[in-house]
Amino acid sequence: MTVSEKTRMAHKLVELGVDILEAGFPIASDGDFEAVDAVSREFPWVTVAALARSCTLDVERAARSLEHARRPRIHTFIATSDIHLKYKLKKSQEQVLNDAVAAVELARRYVDDVEFSAEDGARTDPDYLENISTAVAAARPRPAHIPHTAARSPPPVGSTSRGVSSP
Numbered sequence: 001m002t003v004s005e006k007t008r009m010a011h012k013l014v015e016l017g018v019d020i021l022e023a024g025f026p027i028a029s030d031g032d033f034e035a036v037d038a039v040s041r042e043f044p045w046v047t048v049a050a051l052a053r054s055c056t057l058d059v060e061r062a063a064r065s066l067e068h069a070r071r072p073r074i075h076t077f078i079a080t081s082d083i084h085l086k087y088k089l090k091k092s093q094e095q096v097l098n099d100a101v102a103a104v105e106l107a108r109r110y111v112d113d114v115e116f117s118a119e120d121g122a123r124t125d126p127d128y129l130e131n132i133s134t135a136v137a138a139a140r141p142r143p144a145h146i147p148h149t150a151a152r153s154p155p156p157v158g159s160t161s162r163g164v165s166s167p
Contacts, residue, residue: 006035007042014043022049022075026065027058033065040069047071047113054078054096054103063110073142074107076100077117080124080132097132104139114141121146 001009010021023039024032040048048069050062054076066072078100079088085096100116107114116136121129129146136144 001035003031003035003038007038010039010043014046018046020047020049020073022051024065025051026061027052033061036062036065037068040066040072044070047073049073049075049115052076052103052107054099056103056106059103059106059110063107066111071113072111073113073115074111075115075117076103076107076141077119077147078103079119080129081120082125083123084120093128093131097135100132101135101139104136104141108140114139115143115145116141117145117147119147 006023010023013021021039021043024035026033026036036048036050048066048071050065050073052058052062052074059074059076062074062076063072066074078096079085080096085091085093089096091099100118104114104116118124118129118132118136124132124146133144133146
């Protein structure tokens with residue numbers, strides 16, 4: 001979507017009463033960066049979120065895109081399932097856990113409202129999901145999510161979120 005298309009969509013969502021708008025993925029393109037800035041300026045009363053992978057470059061670009069937001073949120077995410085760790089990220093569980101926590105901590109230096117998602121969390125080993133969720137919760141993101149990003153579904157999410165709580 002273009003900046004003007006995202007701004008028009010934001011108008012419609014605000015008319016419907018939506019008060020949190022994830023306006024773009026600023027590292028992905030200049031257009032997404034500009035869209036986050038435009039929505040931040042146009043709707044100062046709503047929370048405007050910028051999406052960022054759990055890495056320094058993404059989080060810093062998201063923070064810059066939110067400089068004009070009165071209610072900024074950085075939504076950081078990282079893949080957590082074994083298949084994503086092995087083939088997409090090529091990292092160990094420990095490396096991903098450390099990246100996730102570091103990203104939330106970095107984002108908190110820029111904004112008070114930080115969201116975290118464990119990408120492909122529904123296919124993540126339950127013990128590892130509990131470990132990463134507990135570690136990230138200690139860094140104090142506001143909302144935390146366990147999104148299901150695959151076409152098939154394993155056991156219900158409730159069974160994978162056992163024992164996960166914030167400190």
